[in-house]
Amino acid sequence: MDWLFTFPHMDDETLRALKKAIDEGFRSFTRGYGDSIEAFFQPLQFFLIQSERFMTRTPWPVILILIAAIAWFASRSWKIVAGCVATLLLIGFFDMWDDTMKTISMIFVATVLSIAVGIPIGILMARSDRVQQIVNPVLDVMQTLPSFVYLIPVVMLLGIGKVPGLIAVVIYAIPPMIRLTNLGIRLVDKDVLEAADAFGSSSWQKLKNVQIPLALPTIMAGINQTIMMALAMVVIASMIGVQGLGQPVLKAISNQYFTLGLFNGMAIVGIAIIFDRVSQAYGHRLQKHRVIGHV
Amino acid sequence: MSETGACIEIKNLCKIFGASPAAYVDAINSGGISKSELMSRHSHVLGLKNISISIPAGSIQVIMGLSGSGKSTLIRHINRLIDPTAGRIVVNGIDVMGLNKTELQDFRRHQTAMVFQKFALLPHRTVLKNVVYGLEIQGVPLARQMEAGMRWIERVGLKGFENHYPSQLSGGMQQRVGLARALTNDAPILLMDEAYSALDPLIRMDMQTVLLDLQKEIKKTIVFITHDLDEALRLGDRIAILRNGEVIQQGTSQDIVLRPADDYIASFAREVNRGRVLHVETVMTPLGGAAIARPAATIEAGETLETAARLLTQANESEAIVIDTMRRPVGRISLQQVARAMVTPNTAKEAGDTVESLSQATAAS
Numbered sequence: 297m298d299w300l301f302t303f304p305h306m307d308d309e310t311l312r313a314l315k316k317a318i319d320e321g322f323r324s325f326t327r328g329y330g331d332s333i334e335a336f337f338q339p340l341q342f343f344l345i346q347s348e349r350f351m352t353r354t355p356w357p358v359i360l361i362l363i364a365a366i367a368w369f370a371s372r373s374w375k376i377v378a379g380c381v382a383t384l385l386l387i388g389f390f391d392m393w394d395d396t397m398k399t400i401s402m403i404f405v406a407t408v409l410s411i412a413v414g415i416p417i418g419i420l421m422a423r424s425d426r427v428q429q430i431v432n433p434v435l436d437v438m439q440t441l442p443s444f445v446y447l448i449p450v451v452m453l454l455g456i457g458k459v460p461g462l463i464a465v466v467i468y469a470i471p472p473m474i475r476l477t478n479l480g481i482r483l484v485d486k487d488v489l490e491a492a493d494a495f496g497s498s499s500w501q502k503l504k505n506v507q508i509p510l511a512l513p514t515i516m517a518g519i520n521q522t523i524m525m526a527l528a529m530v531v532i533a534s535m536i537g538v539q540g541l542g543q544p545v546l547k548a549i550s551n552q553y554f555t556l557g558l559f560n561g562m563a564i565v566g567i568a569i570i571f572d573r574v575s576q577a578y579g580h581r582l583q584k585h586r587v588i589g590h591v
Numbered sequence: 592m593s594e595t596g597a598c599i600e601i602k603n604l605c606k607i608f609g610a611s612p613a614a615y616v617d618a619i620n621s622g623g624i625s626k627s628e629l630m631s632r633h634s635h636v637l638g639l640k641n642i643s644i645s646i647p648a649g650s651i652q653v654i655m656g657l658s659g660s661g662k663s664t665l666i667r668h669i670n671r672l673i674d675p676t677a678g679r680i681v682v683n684g685i686d687v688m689g690l691n692k693t694e695l696q697d698f699r700r701h702q703t704a705m706v707f708q709k710f711a712l713l714p715h716r717t718v719l720k721n722v723v724y725g726l727e728i729q730g731v732p733l734a735r736q737m738e739a740g741m742r743w744i745e746r747v748g749l750k751g752f753e754n755h756y757p758s759q760l761s762g763g764m765q766q767r768v769g770l771a772r773a774l775t776n777d778a779p780i781l782l783m784d785e786a787y788s789a790l791d792p793l794i795r796m797d798m799q800t801v802l803l804d805l806q807k808e809i810k811k812t813i814v815f816i817t818h819d820l821d822e823a824l825r826l827g828d829r830i831a832i833l834r835n836g837e838v839i840q841q842g843t844s845q846d847i848v849l850r851p852a853d854d855y856i857a858s859f860a861r862e863v864n865r866g867r868v869l870h871v872e873t874v875m876t877p878l879g880g881a882a883i884a885r886p887a888a889t890i891e892a893g894e895t896l897e898t899a900a901r902l903l904t905q906a907n908e909s910e911a912i913v914i915d916t917m918r919r920p921v922g923r924i925s926l927q928q929v930a931r932a933m934v935t936p937n938t939a940k941e942a943g944d945t946v947e948s949l950s951q952a953t954a955a956s
Contacts, residue, residue: 485711487707487709487711488711488712488713488714490672490707490711491705491707491711491712491713492713492724493672493699494670494672494699494703494704494705494782495699495700495704495705495724495725495728495776496696496697496698496699496700496701496725496728496729497696497728498696498728501728505713505724505727505728506713509713509715510713510714510715512715585714585715585716585756585757585758
């Protein structure tokens, strides 16, 4: 009756051999291709460094004005601009300016990369049910696999530093970008698409003139979600050497510095709210044609 | 202004929806299986059955039918938004079925323009940008797009609204945008899929007048889909009535009202205001060369019986001379003839009798 209480499993010897074989296979892959993969991601390294240099070496009032200006052009709301400026001033006053700039730089690069990769994949998914069938389970894995698990191979391949951190953040943050692009395009009104067809639009013209513009509010919601998820990864990414607000939090966890953790945590929340309000207000403004009101 | 309409030839068009539609075409055409059998035994849906319609250039062809009769499916075959299972469509000598992807795109850009029941405007574009959409994708220079767009916006009565978004306009105004968008394309064929069905009755009348007025100058070939017989009779040079995917009668408005092909059509025709549909020349006694003592009143051929009745009663005459466009007398019409033709017969048989007595009267003279 022993088998009833102990699940009949692979014997220990085979299991150990299997794990060893996979580990060794990956290790030799790392040794063989690690350098060329690192070279492949070199442009990202350059992009990250430039962006961080800009954020940290530019005088703080310039950055403050720049962020306020972006907030204004995206939202056209003085309330949101005032909120942004106040949050940033507060962060600076509590001596977290440098770390915040590093984090914003990281989030910026991760978002740009997610958009650049995610939108084309989303479009492909919307155009073919087959692609959707293949990509969807991959996205499910990316969203549910604990991030520590894919941090291991990333670190083995690329070592510790900004680029592996960026890749970990993008893996975690890109699924909503892809999903919502796909959804937005699939939800475009069939009647309008038929009209575009009836006037002889090519598929590119249909994509450019009808599908993307009508899906844009949904795509904007995807960008918003991507930014939020990237921010959520800040602390985990700091474990593999990404500088910014994550590192003090990590230090606070290991040394039980309650206040340090709280301050930096609040700073992350602060910039999350800034990003969220500004990108949502922009998404809302894109829909101004939907305002119902007869003349 | 450009080329006028193009003739459209629809030959033996068949559309069956399902997994292997081609297998059932012959059986359906020969009457081997019925629509319900096709559905229950083979789980295929019959869309259109053996449809042949010949539409002359520059005329308004109305296709009338209730919902589910296949009329919207039929109009989508003309620009091949739907591919037929069997049959041919020839537009100005071009076999539409033979076009490849780019040729079809080109055909849709230059030969056809479409107006939709649900307007199908681009919500993120202003009225002007919607109207020039067809020209924009053809790659027409911007200045010419704007010029043509503004001309048609003005022509459909939307001047001053060119920078509004569709959501800011009422339904009637949105459909004017739809009409302007189709007209700006300046294609010889105008396809109107229940274009006015979503509008309320007064605005619908108004839009019908707009279309009839425009047609006098543009002379396009217009295919107009509707479920409303009054609209069909008012607009159509020729009318085809569709039921369960089959054409059950084709002819002019006079044919449909005076000689309904079956009880189904007769039941619709009974509700029609005949005084506004029937023309004087349909009811008149032809002159046949015989000279007559000329009554004072004259009425032009093509006028309705209602107009004739008004004219006769106002002039206090019992008879009028019907003249053609060259003002030559072609027949005469009496108040009694007018009254008899305007009264709606009670049954289909009686309707036939009226026609018989009318044609007997014609023969007697």
